[in-house]
Amino acid sequence: xxxxxxxxxxxxxxxxxxxxxxxxxxxxxxxxxxxxxxxxxxxxxxxxxxxxxxxxxxxxxxxxxxxxxxxxxxxxxxxxxxxxxxxxxxxxxxxxxxxxxxxxxxxxxxxxxxxxxxxxxxxxxxxxxxxxxxxxxxxxxxxxxxxxxxxxxxxxxxxxxxxxxxxxxxxxxxxxxxxxxxxxxxxxxxxxxxxxxxxxxxxxxxxxxxxxxxxxxxxxxxxxxxxxxxxxxxxxxxxxxxxxxxxxxxxxxxxxxxxxxxxxxxxxxxxxxxxxxxxxxxxxxxxxxxxxxxxxxxxxxxxxxxxxxxxxxxxxxxxxxxxxxxxxxxxxxxxxxxxxxxxxxxxxxxxxxxxxxxxxxxxxxxxxxxxxxxxxxxxxxxxxxxxxxxxxxxxxxxxxxxxxxxxxxxxxxxxxxxxxxxxxxxxxxxxxxxxxxxxxxxxxxxxxxxxxxxxxxxxxxxxxxxxxxxxxxxxxxxxxxxx
Numbered sequence: 509x510x511x512x513x514x515x516x517x518x519x520x521x522x523x524x525x526x527x528x529x530x531x532x533x534x535x536x537x538x539x540x541x542x543x544x545x546x547x548x549x550x551x552x553x554x555x556x557x558x559x560x561x562x563x564x565x566x567x568x569x570x571x572x573x574x575x576x577x578x579x580x581x582x583x584x585x586x587x588x589x590x591x592x593x594x595x596x597x598x599x600x601x602x603x604x605x606x607x608x609x610x611x612x613x614x615x616x617x618x619x620x621x622x623x624x625x626x627x628x629x630x631x632x633x634x635x636x637x638x639x640x641x642x643x644x645x646x647x648x649x650x651x652x653x654x655x656x657x658x659x660x661x662x663x664x665x666x667x668x669x670x671x672x673x674x675x676x677x678x679x680x681x682x683x684x685x686x687x688x689x690x691x692x693x694x695x696x697x698x699x700x701x702x703x704x705x706x707x708x709x710x711x712x713x714x715x716x717x718x719x720x721x722x723x724x725x726x727x728x729x730x731x732x733x734x735x736x737x738x739x740x741x742x743x744x745x746x747x748x749x750x751x752x753x754x755x756x757x758x759x760x761x762x763x764x765x766x767x768x769x770x771x772x773x774x775x776x777x778x779x780x781x782x783x784x785x786x787x788x789x790x791x792x793x794x795x796x797x798x799x800x801x802x803x804x805x806x807x808x809x810x811x812x813x814x815x816x817x818x819x820x821x822x823x824x825x826x827x828x829x830x831x832x833x834x835x836x837x838x839x840x841x842x843x844x845x846x847x848x849x850x851x852x853x854x855x856x857x858x859x860x861x862x863x864x865x866x867x868x869x870x871x872x873x874x875x876x877x878x879x880x881x882x883x884x885x886x887x888x889x890x891x892x893x894x895x896x897x898x899x900x901x902x903x904x905x906x907x908x909x910x911x912x913x914x915x916x917x918x919x920x921x922x923x924x925x926x927x928x929x930x931x932x933x934x935x936x937x938x939x940x941x942x943x944x945x946x947x948x949x950x951x952x953x954x955x956x957x958x959x960x961x962x963x964x965x966x967x968x969x970x971x972x973x974x975x976x977x978x979x980x981x982x983x984x985x986x987x988x989x990x991x
Contacts, residue, residue, distance in 0.1 A: 534576045539609075541631065541639045544569040548611050560644035563616050563654065566683045570629045572639060573609035577602060584632045585612035590625030617679040619645045653725045654682040656689050656696040657733045665889060666739025666764050667729060668696045669722070671748035674823060676703055684875070685743070688883050695735040699725050701751075709750040709772075710784045711758065712792055719755060738762050741886050745769035745875050754784065760803040764889065767882050769812040770837050770874055772823070773830040774844040777801050777851045785829045805852050808860040808892060810885045812878050813841045814869030815937055821871075834985070837871065839968045842936065842985030849984055852897030853922035853952055859897035863982035865936055897922040898953075898973055900986040912990050914962050917969065919945075922953040925975055932971035934963060936983055939970065962988060 542548070542556040545565040553571070561568050570585060577583075584599035598612035619627070624647035631639040668689055670681040682698035689696035699722050701708035708718035726737040740763050744752035749771035756763050757775060778786035787799045818836040820826060834840035845863055852859035862885070869877045898921040902914035921927060926947055931939035945956040963969060967989045973981040 533578075536574060536576045536578070536581075536633050536638070538572055538574055538631070538639045540571075540573040541641055542571050543629075543641060543643055544571060544611075547613070558643070560646045561616065561619070562646045563620055563648050563651075563679050565616050566686070567613045567615040568619065568627075568629075568643060568645075569611050569613045570631070570641065571609060571611035572631050574633075575607050577606045577608070577633075579604045581634045583610065583634075586630045586632070587614045587618075588628040588630065589622040590627060591623065593622065595619075595622040615680065616645075616683070617677050620648065620679055624648075651700060652721070653700055654678060654698040655729060655732070656682070656686050657735070658690060658693045658695070660693060661695055661733065661735065662693040663695070663733065663735045664739075665692070665694050666736050666741055667726065668694055668741045668886070669743070670696070670698050671708075671742070671744035671751050672698065672700070673745055674709075674747035676701075681743075681748070684879065685883075688887065692887055694741075695729060695733050697725060697729055709747045709754075710792070711751055711754045712783070712794055712797065717794070718751065719758060722755070739764040741889075742766040743769070743882065743886060744771075746771065746871070750774075756807060756809070757787070757799050757801070757804050758797050760800050760807055763804075763807050765808045765886055767810050767812060767886055769878065769882070770814065770817055770841070770871055772837060773825045773833055773840055776833070776844060776847050778847070781829075785833075801851055802855055802857050805848065805855070806858050806860055808862075808885075810862045810864055810882075811841055811845060812864045812866065812874065812882065813838055814866045814871065814874045814877070815935075816868065816870035817874065819871065834968060834987070838936070839985060842970060842983055843968065843987060845982060846899045846984040846986055849897045849922075849982075850899035850901070850920070853899060853920050856922065856952055858894045859922070860892065860894055861982065862895065863984075865983060867937060896925050896973070896975070896981055898927075898981055898984065900958075900969070900971060900984060902986050902988060902990075904990045908990065910990060913964075914988050914990070917958045917962060917986060917988075919956050919958065919971075919973075920950070920953065921955070921973065924953070926954055927973040927981075928976050929974040930959070930971060931974060931980070932958070932960075932969060934966045934970070936970045936985075939972070941974070 545557040546552045548569050548571040582601050586594055587596040589595045596614045624645050627645055628642050670685050672678040672681050678698040678700040685696050701718055706718045707713040711719045730737045742752045749768045753768045754775050756766050775784050776786050779788050782788040782790045783793045817838050834843050866878050901918050903916040904914055929941050929943040931941050933939040942959045947954045947956045968985045970985050972983050
């Protein structure tokens with residue numbers, strides 16, 4: 509008769525023979541692989557797409573549902589262009605085991621940039637190819653713009669126009685605004701200015717003219733939709749912002765609102781300086797253009813900048829005339845705001861320019877970090893509230909050589925709202941409060957000298973005003989060095 513110990517060993521061995529190893533790890537496997545033309549979560553997950561896809565799709569998503577994913581194992585997606593080039597890669601890991609899935613996206617702008625035709629997308633797990641699918645991206649041919657028109661549009665509200673950057677990415681900018689246009693039932697246009705055809709940043713340079721290109725697009729949009737193309741809601745970032753603010757100065761009667769985000773350099777309201785650095789006419793300004801500063805100052809405008817946009821990169825205009833505005837985009841934007849504020853004070857017109865500084869943003873990530881604020885401002889279509897115009901003027905000795913430092917700075921404020929304090933300092937995020945200014949009334953408002961000596965460090969002084977209700981003015985900047 510077997511002892512109890514032997515019988516126990518026999519039973520364990522028999523159990524192992526019947527069930528196999530006690531700790532077998534199930535292998536990873538793909539349960540489904542589907543393509544989508546919208547982010548595949550929520551209700552959209554039940555609506556996969558087979559293509560062909562086009563520039564009017566925000567992108568192509570590839571969703572993998574899996575079993576037996578193990579924590580820490582890398583998975584990746586690769587998008588293969590028709591010529592065999594890897595156009596995009598997304599990789600990730602998870603912190604825990606899961607029976608679930610993931611998805612990755614390639615934008616329609618990137619699809620367009622790499623060419624139409626038969627694309628492939630591959631999914632890898634732990635370095636091994638687990639799934640491959642294919643789809644077609646349609647050739648859009650030559651196109652001048654992208655257009656969204658709602659079925660039941662608010663046509664009298666006007667038209668949203670979003671202008672691409674020097675990456676020549678109108679598809680990206682179109683899809684940035686499309687969801688908001690749908691919510692507002694407004695027509696959306698994203699013009700395309702091909703690099704080989706247009707010098708669109710300065711809008712008049714070369715043939716064909718970029719301003720007339722947009723006007724021709726808007727004529728076509730009016731015929732197709734009936735939308736009011738004399739009420740434009742303009743947005744542009746970087747090179748697109750150069751186009752937008754120069755279009756505003758040239759055609760302010762057609763601009764309802766505008767957002768100008770981080771242009772490389774500006775056109776100043778200075779008729780002694782020739783275009784595109786000022787409004788002085790030369791051969792580059794067509795005879796049919798008449799700049800209208802009074803009207804432009806009354807258009808609701810928001811200038812958007814990141815406090816980290818201070819690099820002098822190769823795509824920044826570093827000419828002598830551009831550097832006279834400031835050494836980087838941030839400096840230049842605040843000196844321009846100061847110049848526009850001065851014009852509003854001197855002309856005594858309603859002033860509607862706002863300034864938003866996004867702390868922690870550089871040039872590359874500004875658009876993403878300020879998208880919500882941009883939309884809030886741009887679509888606040890019934891707000892025409894004014895702001896207090898003001899500026900700082902640097903005073904130089906008349907016989908001082910070029911490069912001399914200012915001997916004094918005077919603040920001018922328009923309107924009847926007397927400031928209670930000044931916030932000033934060497935950077936827009938490092939301002940000190942000064943509460944005892946000697947204000948005196950002048951014909952267009954108030955004037956006061958700065959309550960401190962001109963700083964020895966830096967080339968730009970940054971400042972904003974504080975009023976009795978606790979509100980602050982927009983930021984401005986003034987050059988401390990005579991260039």
